[in-house]
Amino acid sequence: MSTKPFDPKKDGAETDFTSRMSYGDYLQLDKILTAQAPHSVAHDEMLFIIQHQTSELWMKLAIHELSAATRAIASDDLQPAFKMLARVARIMEQLNSAWDVLRTMTPSEYTLFRESLGQSSGLQSFQYRAIEFLAGNKNAAMLAPHGHKRDIHDWLDGIRRKPSLYDEAIRILDRRGFAIDRAVLDRDVAEPYQAQASVKAAWAVIYRDPAHHWELYELAEKLVDFEDYFRRWRFNHVTTVERVIGFKRGTGGTSGVAYLRRMLEVVLFPELWDVRTEL
Ligand code: HEM
Numbered sequence: 001m002s003t004k005p006f007d008p009k010k011d012g013a014e015t016d017f018t019s020r021m022s023y024g025d026y027l028q029l030d031k032i033l034t035a036q037a038p039h040s041v042a043h044d045e046m047l048f049i050i051q052h053q054t055s056e057l058w059m060k061l062a063i064h065e066l067s068a069a070t071r072a073i074a075s076d077d078l079q080p081a082f083k084m085l086a087r088v089a090r091i092m093e094q095l096n097s098a099w100d101v102l103r104t105m106t107p108s109e110y111t112l113f114r115e116s117l118g119q120s121s122g123l124q125s126f127q128y129r130a131i132e133f134l135a136g137n138k139n140a141a142m143l144a145p146h147g148h149k150r151d152i153h154d155w156l157d158g159i160r161r162k163p164s165l166y167d168e169a170i171r172i173l174d175r176r177g178f179a180i181d182r183a184v185l186d187r188d189v190a191e192p193y194q195a196q197a198s199v200k201a202a203w204a205v206i207y208r209d210p211a212h213h214w215e216l217y218e219l220a221e222k223l224v225d226f227e228d229y230f231r232r233w234r235f236n237h238v239t240t241v242e243r244v245i246g247f248k249r250g251t252g253g254t255s256g257v258a259y260l261r262r263m264l265e266v267v268l269f270p271e272l273w274d275v276r277t278e279l
């Protein structure tokens with residue numbers, strides 16, 4: 001028995017988009033699908049470009065969610081913040097899985113177009129830096145590669161000067177009655193954060209009696225989740241880099257793997273990790 005091919009029009013599907021907004025119109029596919037311009041004839045450069053572009057799109061969403069989560073915590077609205085932080089963790093998972101695709105590119109294949117990249121590098125990813133700043137890893141020196149683009153530089157510096165996700169978590173500890181040192185609350189939030197005894201003491205009370213501090217306990221675990229995924233991203237990156245370029249210097253000018261290994265030591269929410277030893 002033969003069946004006729006399915007005709008979506010007969011099922012009511014709209015097919016005339018001459019004066020209606022179509023899928024491609026709504027998503028502006030004309031822009032994103034014409035934004036892949038390889039600088040070489042190497043087959044794998046397309047993979048490299050799309051891998052980075054999709055990562056940047058996910059980072060854009062992560063920034064959107066992290067910013068909103070930070071604002072929600074600042075307004076004592078923890079439940080929506082949890083929802084957004086859970087989504088950020090899923091986005092990080094997405095970014096982590098993406099390494100599996102890039103890992104299919106061997107050193108022999110990457111070498112065919114690496115020179116075409118010039119001095120460009122992930123070090124100049126302003127969205128990545130925004131995520132670091134939003135989470136609380138503040139470092140004014142990291143603004144330097146963005147000096148040539150004032151609007152981006154100022155946008156990033158604006159994020160650096162605002163309280164981070166972790167600053168807001170500490171402030172809510174204070175508002176909910178934990179004795180957080182005044183110096184911590186009044187600190188210059190544009191500068192790097194350092195672990196504080198009063199913050200660790202607050203998390204310790206929460207972890208020792210979750211039933212009495214359920215919301216803050218959940219907040220703590222959402223933050224640890226986020227940092228856990230972030231660490232995995234850093235680790236996947238450095239491992240892929242070693243696999244593809246060994247110990248060559250980076251196109252961005254750093255020592256490469258040595259620089260990225262140093263970044264593995266960054267701790268975003270130090271007291272949340274420190275406290276575990278004492279539980
Ligand atoms: C074959 C693939 C890759 C290689 C060989 C590579 C290599 C490097 C190297 C050597 C650095 C150090 C900076 C420099 O001197 O250039 C770096 C930094 C960076 N890369 Fe990649 N990378 C790769 C893929 C990716 C991908 C897929 C992303 C995702 C967006 C990415 C994002 C970054 C970021 C954000 C930094 C700055 C990290 C920081 O400052 O902590 N890289 N990369």
Ligand SMILES: N[C@@H](CC(=O)c1ccccc1NC=O)C(=O)O
Pocket residue numbers: 052114117120121122123245249250251252
């Ligand atoms: N830093 C890399 C180049 C690189 O990976 C890259 C170059 C341009 C745009 C994004 C990149 N990805 C991450 O650093 C290298 O040294 O080979």
